[in-house]
Amino acid sequence: MPIGEAMIGAPGEAVIVAPAPDGGAAAADPGADGRPDVGWITMRAPGSAGALEAARRHWAGPLLVEPSSPADLAAIRETADGVIVGAAWTRDLVLVRASARLGLPVIVQRGPHASLGEWLATVRECEAEGNDLLVLCETGGRAHDGSTAPDLGLMRAARERSGRPVLAGLGEDAGLAGAAVAAGADGLVLAPGADGRTAAAARRTATLVRAVTAPLDGPSRPGSVAAARAEIDRVDAALATLLERRAELAGVVQRLKPVGGFAGRDMERERRLVAAMARHAPRLGEARLAAIMNAVIEAGLDLSEEERRASP
Numbered sequence: 001m002p003i004g005e006a007m008i009g010a011p012g013e014a015v016i017v018a019p020a021p022d023g024g025a026a027a028a029d030p031g032a033d034g035r036p037d038v039g040w041i042t043m044r045a046p047g048s049a050g051a052l053e054a055a056r057r058h059w060a061g062p063l064l065v066e067p068s069s070p071a072d073l074a075a076i077r078e079t080a081d082g083v084i085v086g087a088a089w090t091r092d093l094v095l096v097r098a099s100a101r102l103g104l105p106v107i108v109q110r111g112p113h114a115s116l117g118e119w120l121a122t123v124r125e126c127e128a129e130g131n132d133l134l135v136l137c138e139t140g141g142r143a144h145d146g147s148t149a150p151d152l153g154l155m156r157a158a159r160e161r162s163g164r165p166v167l168a169g170l171g172e173d174a175g176l177a178g179a180a181v182a183a184g185a186d187g188l189v190l191a192p193g194a195d196g197r198t199a200a201a202a203r204r205t206a207t208l209v210r211a212v213t214a215p216l217d218g219p220s221r222p223g224s225v226a227a228a229r230a231e232i233d234r235v236d237a238a239l240a241t242l243l244e245r246r247a248e249l250a251g252v253v254q255r256l257k258p259v260g261g262f263a264g265r266d267m268e269r270e271r272r273l274v275a276a277m278a279r280h281a282p283r284l285g286e287a288r289l290a291a292i293m294n295a296v297i298e299a300g301l302d303l304s305e306e307e308r309r310a311s312p
């Protein structure tokens, strides 16, 4: 389901949907992995008059907007890439139907106490308006501490029953990102206040979990070059995420060792870690892994020496 240039529901991808950057002090550029794939705003929050124009001034990417009333819809059609049917008003069928008639993709949230059947009934209201661009979003009910958390079992069932992509609203607990992706979420919605670091962490987790679970829910032997390459791209994304983390940890070791960097190389430790890895990668075997890990370790040492020169 395309939302602007983002795609929700592509196999193996999990999009990050986060509050659209508003140009405030906290909006210092978070870097590519902290930037959402899709931004969202609500026009229901107090003081949100002008929120749509403000969002568009600071955010050129795909934008989802929750209206506060039918009066907002014309501006949403002009400016947004999708409309959010919010959990708080799924029973306002006049607004639900009018939102669906915009012809934009519709994100249908589950009302806080709605059953699966009631949630899917709201989806059918949108279908009845001739809109087939529908994504479901599980925003959850009350968690143990009074905050909201997504019901991942319900989300999974909704995905199966509807055949449509689903998003998981993580509420206050961005730590649910991995569980949500493992449960089949096609994307993660971050709550107001989530910053670039939260978005980057959610993206890294989603990338790893997707790569690890893909062989379990997809074909284990892709049938074409394009399908195999798509799978390789996902594994490479996970590898890159892990390599970045490994380099960070190796950098910590260099600063803590009495002699860090290339001068403090410990070949016995390297031999042992390669042997341990060979148990997880028996077909590659120790000799090939040794060559791979030598390059990985040297890249980490090189980075740590460069960073040390920049900030001793």
Ligand SMILES: O=C(O)C(=O)C[C@]1(C(=O)O)C=C[C@@H](O)C=C1
Pocket: 250, 253, 254, 257, 264, 265, 266, 267, 269, 270, 297, 300, 301
């Ligand atoms: O474990 C260490 O002593 C490190 O410095 C880390 C590390 C690695 O990247 O794994 C790097 C260099 C050493 O030769 C061995 C291992």
